[in-house]
């Protein structure tokens with residue numbers, strides 16, 4: 665399960681990195697050349713070797729770094745790394761990593777990343793709708809849990825409670841499904857996603873204006889029918905299936921549908937909605 669970090673902490677870090685930026689104007693700096701969900705790749709401006717920094721182990725933050733002092737793992741000089749990639753939601757990281765994996769012909773990892781994109785997308789969309797933008801949790805002025813109360817603790821409590829709920833408690837239509845949300849497999853998550861967004865599928869949301877074409881009918885259908893989870897399982901389990909370029913290409917439509925639906929359903933990280941007033 666994932667909880668949001670303390671919002672205060674994130675603000676503090678942002679301020680700190682801005683301060684560092686001012687103090688380090690004369691230090692050699694280097695632009696991050698590739699930024700993925702896990703790592704950043706940056707050439708050392710002193711010895712010109714490529715350094716790889718893991719976000720969790722080396723950078724000690726999962727937030728995009730607006731700039732950071734890093735020590736070259738070869739020549740040990742300290743340089744300022746800048747221009748990290750930032751995305752509006754976690755699923756976007758997995759989608760945006762796909763072209764690199766395809767370029768490097770890492771088709772197995774490509775399938776994993778795409779399946780993860782799909783699962784994190786459905787999960788985030790559900791959480792956005794049932795928690796983040798749910799009027800139940802907004803006060804009369806549109807603040808989450810009431811003005812000055814919207815701390816990470818309040819959010820995490822609501823989030824955890826939701827993850828412990830069973831499907832029949834979430835759906836409320838006489839369903840007898842006792843699957844717990846946090847234990848939902850890909851198929852179960854998809855079932856809930858399609859149920860919750862049935863209205864969005866049948867009608868046209870205002871966000872359609874932001875999109876070039878109306879691909880709603882097709883995109884929901886692609887999600888409904890995709891076997892990406894089966895392919896992922898074939899690779900993970902004992903037969904260790906080795907996917908080919910054709911296996912990967914087969915999912916091009918799924919990739920574009922996830923990008924399209926992300927805009928249509930306005931799927932974003934929780935923090936984006938929590939920092940915003942939403943008036944019912």
Ligand SMILES: [Zn+2]
Pocket residue numbers: 708709710711712713736737738739740741
């Ligand atoms: Zn170096």
